[in-house]
Amino acid sequence: MNHQTSRKLAAGRLVVASHNAGKVREIAALLGPAGIDPVSAGTLGLPEPEETGTSFIANAELKARLAADLSGLPALADDSGLCVDALGGDPGIFSARWAGAEKDFGYAMRLVHEHxxxxxxxxxxxxxxxxxxxxxxxDGHIESFEGRVDGVLVWPPRGEHGFGYDPFFQPNGHAETFGEMDPDAKHAISHRADAFVRLKAALL
Incomplete structure (x- = not known):
């Protein structure tokens, strides 16, 4: 978290440094009301950097910096993942890698379950x-924010909504998994929404 004075994010184009359509959709829904016009890195043909950071924030910063440098526009990057207590926090920052080159999250969920x-x-x-x-x-200025949501893993996974590990995760206090929830209900309580609340308070 940066302790310098926050810079306000002006209305207009913002690069979303992700090639994940589900993630870009969620971010667009969260930012739309602020007059921000999100465009994905994929649409602009920007490359995906190697995620070499050792924390979620390090990886998000690496992706945001690259997209801002290459596009000349402000860029927003997200790094997120599932941390399982009994597995020492794995898959954590390697959540997408557990899904393999094919990005098969059915396989990734099965792998976590088997462990x-x-x-x-x-x-x-x-x-x-x-x-x-x-x-x-x-110009190199960067600000970072982190959010989280706690829950339990269910087996078998349930629901067709969301993406990634969503059908596997039931947030505390709810009977439905993220995969079963209406997207608006998920946006209200998700880790991404929590981080966005912090971002909006600082930057918008």
């Missing part, structure tokens, strides 16, 4: 999603 089964029937299934958001400007 938990190996630990025994009484293994707690507590987990949380983390989302780090970084906004970078072409």
């Amino acid at each position: 938990l089964v190996e630990l025994g029937p009484d293994t707690p299934r507590d987990a949380h999603f983390v989302c780090a958001l970084s906004v970078a400007w072409p």
